[in-house]
Amino acid sequence: MSTPTPSRSGADRCPGLLTPFVSADGAMVRLRVPGGRVDAASLLEISSLASRFGNPDITVTSRGSLQLRGLPDPLPRELITAIDDLGLVPSGPHDKARNIVGDPHAGLDDLVTALDEELLADPGLAELPGRFLLAVASPDGPVLAEPWDVAVIAPPLPEPTLPEVRRRSLEGTAQVVADGRAVTVSRARAAATALDVARRFLAARTDTRTWNLRDLPDEDRGDLLPGGSPFDVVAGDPPEPGPAGDDLVALVPLGLLTPAMVEGLREVAGSRESSQGSSHLDQRIVVTPWRSVVVPGAAGRAEELAAAGFATAADSPWTVLTACAGAPSCGRTTTRTRDLAREAAPFVDVAGPAVHVIGCERSCGHPARAHATALNPTNAADVVAAQHEKA
Numbered sequence: 001m002s003t004p005t006p007s008r009s010g011a012d013r014c015p016g017l018l019t020p021f022v023s024a025d026g027a028m029v030r031l032r033v034p035g036g037r038v039d040a041a042s043l044l045e046i047s048s049l050a051s052r053f054g055n056p057d058i059t060v061t062s063r064g065s066l067q068l069r070g071l072p073d074p075l076p077r078e079l080i081t082a083i084d085d086l087g088l089v090p091s092g093p094h095d096k097a098r099n100i101v102g103d104p105h106a107g108l109d110d111l112v113t114a115l116d117e118e119l120l121a122d123p124g125l126a127e128l129p130g131r132f133l134l135a136v137a138s139p140d141g142p143v144l145a146e147p148w149d150v151a152v153i154a155p156p157l158p159e160p161t162l163p164e165v166r167r168r169s170l171e172g173t174a175q176v177v178a179d180g181r182a183v184t185v186s187r188a189r190a191a192a193t194a195l196d197v198a199r200r201f202l203a204a205r206t207d208t209r210t211w212n213l214r215d216l217p218d219e220d221r222g223d224l225l226p227g228g229s230p231f232d233v234v235a236g237d238p239p240e241p242g243p244a245g246d247d248l249v250a251l252v253p254l255g256l257l258t259p260a261m262v263e264g265l266r267e268v269a270g271s272r273e274s275s276q277g278s279s280h281l282d283q284r285i286v287v288t289p290w291r292s293v294v295v296p297g298a299a300g301r302a303e304e305l306a307a308a309g310f311a312t313a314a315d316s317p318w319t320v321l322t323a324c325a326g327a328p329s330c331g332r333t334t335t336r337t338r339d340l341a342r343e344a345a346p347f348v349d350v351a352g353p354a355v356h357v358i359g360c361e362r363s364c365g366h367p368a369r370a371h372a373t374a375l376n377p378t379n380a381a382d383v384v385a386a387q388h389e390k391a
């Protein structure tokens with residue numbers, strides 16, 4: 001008779017979660033959502049955990065990832081175990097190596113999966129800084145406008161396929177791009193080639209505060225991508241809120257995914273699956289770096305998701321208005337940035353430049369595209385004025 005394996009405690013299973021970032025409103029945990037790909041059931045569970053243990057709103061970050069905030073410090077063991085069970089923090093050592101952004105197209109899922117699996121398979125890559133960013137993009141894809149370090153660029157596969165089929169579909173070629181140079185490799189070799197750049201970066205940096213390729217001295221960047229040729233990166237615009245083919249792009253105002261919004265996603269995902277005869281909420285949803293979610297097959301459900309709190313029309317003020325966390329979440333300011341953004345929303349120029357409301361010069365969570373800033377506004381009118389004054 002074999003000896004039963006003792007079950008791991010939450011602390012043993014998820015050491016990376018034991019040192020959460022602690023701010024004025026409690027502990028914060030970053031969840032690992034490679035390429036923003038998450039299923040509806042996991043999102044529902046995350047929302048339930050958020051409501052039980054801390055701030056009920058899930059924060060959607062500018063890297064297409066998710067955060068739980070306002071949690072107790074130390075974290076309750078039950079919460080650690082639940083997050084571990086969801087597979088959203090795969091191991092303590094790889095807690096930081098979580099940053100893969102991806103264009104939302106399902107035909108790129110094979111590359112996101114390959115990059116994630118090969119990243120996690122190498123313990124040495126756990127040394128990558130939390131700010132090191134890997135990207136998976138279609139040619140001219142919008143994610144190429146993000147501040148990535150290494151990108152894999154390939155045409156999306158024509159059909160969304162089952163995961164096991166997807167892995168066998170790594171056919172064709174892809175480009176791996178770093179520091180303005182590119183090599184063309186087989187699609188099957190793309191992840192390994194991109195991660196070789198990451199390994200060379202780790203070998204070249206001389207201190208742990210060198211977070212990105214661009215921080216390396218010029219003389220150390222030449223060998224990062226052997227055989228690379230000059231490459232001009234061209235990025236498309238982020239998808240606007242609204243129907244996109246069969247899918248729906250739904251913007252998350254202020255990056256706060258409320259329980260009502262998650263419930264709205266559950267209803268849309270659940271009804272679609274039941275019509276397909278499935279009993280599981282395994283529908284793939286993509287969280288984007290533009291604080292939106294892409295919901296497959298939901299093009300006709302814009303009104304329902306708008307009622308739940310999403311912005312689903314291209315003329316929404318939330319297409320140009322963002323804010324840092326501000327007070328009371330952040331101790332660096334007394335400005336309630338989000339409240340002021342909400343007050344200003346009806347009055348901003350939807351056709352004007354983007355404006356980011358901030359409580360200090362750090363400008364946390366600012367959009368990658370050109371934007372104006374409203375620094376410590378005292379009222380909504382200040383936000384509206386800043387949109388054009390500082391563009």
Ligand code: SF4
Pocket residue numbers: 324325326327330331332333358359360361362363364
């Ligand atoms: S920009 Fe400043 S005030 Fe706003 S969240 Fe960041 S540190 Fe806090």
